[in-house]
Amino acid sequence: MAAGGDMSDLKTELTGFTGTTLQPGDAGYDEARAVFNGLIDRKPALIARCTSAADVAAAVRFGRAEGLEISVYGGGHSVTGAAVCDQGLCIDLRGLKATSVDPAARLLRAGGGLTWGELDAATQEHGLAVTGGRVPTTGVGGLSLGSGSGWLERAFGFTCDNLVEVEVVTAAGEIVTASETENADLFWALRGGGGNFGIVTTFTLRLHPLGPIVYGGMLVYPGLRGAEVLKAYRDFTASAPDEVGSGLAFITAPHEEFVPEPARGHPAIGIICCYTGDPADGPAAYQALIDLGPAMAMVQPMPYVAVQQLIEPANPKGRLNYWTADFYSALPDEACDTLAAQATRPVSPYTQIIVVPGGGALSRVPDASMAFGSRDAAFNIHYLSMWEDPAETARNTDYTRDLAGSMKPWSTGTAYLNFLGDEGRGRVEASFGPEKFARLQQIKAVWDPDNLFHVNQNIPPAPTLPLQR
Ligand SMILES: Cc1cc2nc3c(=O)[nH]c(=O)nc-3n(C[C@H](O)[C@H](O)[C@H](O)COP(=O)(O)OP(=O)(O)OC[C@H]3O[C@@H](n4cnc5c(N)ncnc54)[C@H](O)[C@@H]3O)c2cc1C
Known part of the structure; x- marks a missing residue:
């Protein structure tokens, strides 16, 4: 049976498959095809819920034989909705938990x-x-x-x-x-x-x-101090030891009890801290940020898993999302002023503009050792806009694009693909650079010459096949 034909008996054709399947109309189908980004509403012809590598292999062989488009559902968090495809086969890995x-x-x-x-x-x-x-x-x-x-x-x-x-x-x-x-x-x-x-x-x-207890938590500053705090954070991270984990986010203070009433709903800057050294040394390690005088300092010894959950409430599944990202070799004062001026005026209270510092162990891995590069970037900025009303989509995407656009003069020209939306092959290629991209295309030509796995930040196979398995 070919793609586009009668899909009604697809599930009976999946030979050697021991998992379960879902098709449109089945109980649980809509829940299974939902992804993190509520803008994505794709309807696979078949969701193959795998329980083993053998199931995955059977599903791949089936999808290939039937000429079905294939998507792979890991955690469903890619902002492009790459976990699902319309009319095709969604290979669902959520049963592979061993x-x-x-x-x-x-x-x-x-x-x-x-x-x-x-x-x-x-x-x-x-x-x-x-x-x-x-x-x-x-x-x-x-x-x-x-x-x-x-x-x-x-x-x-x-x-x-x-x-x-x-x-x-x-x-x-x-x-x-x-x-x-x-x-x-x-x-x-x-x-x-x-x-x-x-x-x-x-x-x-x-x-x-590591853990179970680490020194961590969140420092919160008023949005009005955006440029000052960002510059201080830039200087702090430049000389911070490897044990100092952190990230700075321009956010809107939530309407939660732990936030002082006058601050709720106003722009704020949150710095998450996660210290990987002895928790007793944590306060000294972040002293420079504490000396800045945050409006709220919720940092203390706490379970590492609690640090990992700190920003979960701000990131629920199903809101509408538009993201872009860029790496920066430095953030001079002018860049900090440009970012802070706009990031403290978001059009949606759910939007987060996240500044992640580089350096430390990640910068010492030899660039040639694997496909991922950008090891020398000083900062990775994730422009994550999130909103609820579909009528607000254009306003939010315009805001995000304009903000990222105004920071381009300081960008390295490469982007972090995990934080990137659907911005075309040029962006993917630029993120690896021409040499690595060419090698990736050659490896793709060996392992996936027909580009079966293309519902992703795609790297098309090289037209010729210089490498052998
Ligand atoms: C709330 C939120 C927080 C995030 N935080 C971070 C963060 O801290 N750091 C970071 O680096 N990124 C972060 N991301 C981005 C995240 O890494 C990417 O969105 C990533 O693609 C999500 O993987 P997934 O398996 O959940 O998504 P999916 O949409 O299921 O998959 C993403 C892509 O990977 C492929 N894929 C998934 N699993 C497999 C597999 N086992 N084998 C082969 N291909 C597979 C899919 O086919 C798809 O192309 C975050 C995203 C969200 C929504």
Whole structure:
């Protein structure tokens, strides 16, 4: 049966598949196809809910044979909605949750459909952690393959820097292993190249001693002090030791009890702190930010998993989202003034303009060692606009584009793909640079010559095939 034909008996045609399937009209179908970004409303012809690598392989072979467009659902958090496709086959990994920790070897084997909340819970039982998403509902899959930025990155590197081995279902429907010693080209591409090269069913990650208690929390300053606080933060992070994890966000103070009444609904600047050294040394490490005189200082020893949950309430599934992102080699005073002036006047109270500092361990990984680059960027800015009323979509997207546009003079020209919307191949190519992009295209031509996995930040295969498996 070909794509576009009668889809009614698709589920009976999935041979060798032991998971469950959903089609339009089935109970649970609409819930299963929903993604984080409420702007996305795609209706796959079939959702194949896999429970094993063998299921994933069966689904890939089936989708290929039927000529169906294929999307892969990890945690469903990509702002482009890459987890789902219209009329095609959605390979749903959310049943792949197997997790095992080897505390002695400090290694984690994690199923390809795990979320960061689940992963953190499993590793913190052993006082271990790896850099991961800042919101627990985010998928380990998409985040790690796009490199993976988190509070721990200045101490432990990006998530992909800690990737030791992966089990992958290829576009041919085979199950293979990739590591630095086995299928090394594929492994190089998977560390930053996103979902282009295969479906990862198991991630093996290196863990680090951390927690369960860390020094962390949030400092909040009034929006009126935007430029001053941003400049002070820039200077603070420039010389901060690796243990100082943090991020600064221009936000709107929520209407919550913990916020003083006069501040609610007004622009604010939040700095999240997560110290990876001895919690007793935390207050001294962040003293310069405390000396700035925040309106609220909610920093103290707390469970690492609580730090990981700090911004979850501000990021519920289903709101409308438009994102863009850029790396910056520096933020001179003029850049800080430009950003603060607009970021403290958001058109939606849910919008967050997030400034993430580089440096530390992530900057010491050799650029050539994997697909992900931009190691020398001083800052990564994530322009994350979020709103509820569809009538406000144009206003919000215009605001976000204009703000990011006004910061272009200081951008390196590369973007962090995990934070990027649908901005076309040019942006993807620029983010890797011409040499890495050409190598990625060659590796794609070996492992996915027909671009079966194209519902992603796509890297099309090179037209010729210079490499061999
Ligand atoms: C609330 C929120 C917070 C975030 N915080 C961070 C953060 O702190 N750091 C950061 O780096 N990013 C962050 N992101 C961005 C996030 O990393 C990307 O959106 C990422 O793509 C999400 O992965 P996912 O598996 O949840 O999404 P999905 O939409 O399911 O997948 C994203 C892409 O990856 C592919 N994919 C997913 N799993 C696999 C797999 N196992 N094998 C092969 N391909 C796969 C999909 O096909 C798709 O192309 C955040 C996003 C949200 C919405």
